[in-house]
Amino acid sequence: MKTILFLHGWGGNSNSFLPIINYFKNFYNCIAPTFPIPENKVFILKDFVAMVQDIKCDYIIAHSFGARIAVFLNCEKMVITGGAGLKPKTNLIKWIKKKLKIPSADYRVLNNLQKQTFKNIINYDISKDIKQTPTLLICGQRDKATPVYMAKKWHKINGNSILKIYKNCGHFAYLENKERFIKDVEQFLI
DSSP states (O other): OOEEEEEOOTTOOGGGGHHHHHHHTTTSEEEOOOOOOOSSSOOOHHHHHHHHTTOOOSEEEEETHHHHHHTTSOOSEEEEESOOOSOOOOOHHHHHHHHHTOOOHHHHTSOHHHHHHHHHHHTOOGGGGOOOOOEEEEEETTOSSSOHHHHHHHHHHOTTEEEEEETTOOTTHHHHTHHHHHHHHHHHHO
């Protein structure tokens, strides 16, 4: 039986993929670790990669922050949904927030060491680390956290990828249109 490794988004846990795992566990060995956000130590991206690099898997399904980790792992195929890690475009609102130091909701709930970890993660651009692994990119058209342009950029970097945009979905497209997500992933992994 082949193995799927599920990598959740920042601040989430393995339960965020539970509806998807409940389907795929009938056909695959499913592994879904939870990444802790350390309270007493500052981490860099490679520290999170080290937590899962020895897991043998055939496929990876990663959401948001999980995509940052997935690019450093080896597998036959991967599915990236709402993939984070590419340098965002700057617009006026982002520029003003940065100048006024208005933090995101994810950032505000962290202690000082966790905030440094968060900064280390979001300031690392993974574009040079994206491999030509066969990849299915799924993005919600209404995704504000990782907008469609990021998925298109990833698709351009990885010439061995397929891009699907879910029209009425946001950052959690894999849950918002679970049936389509499962069908698309199933067809891709065959």
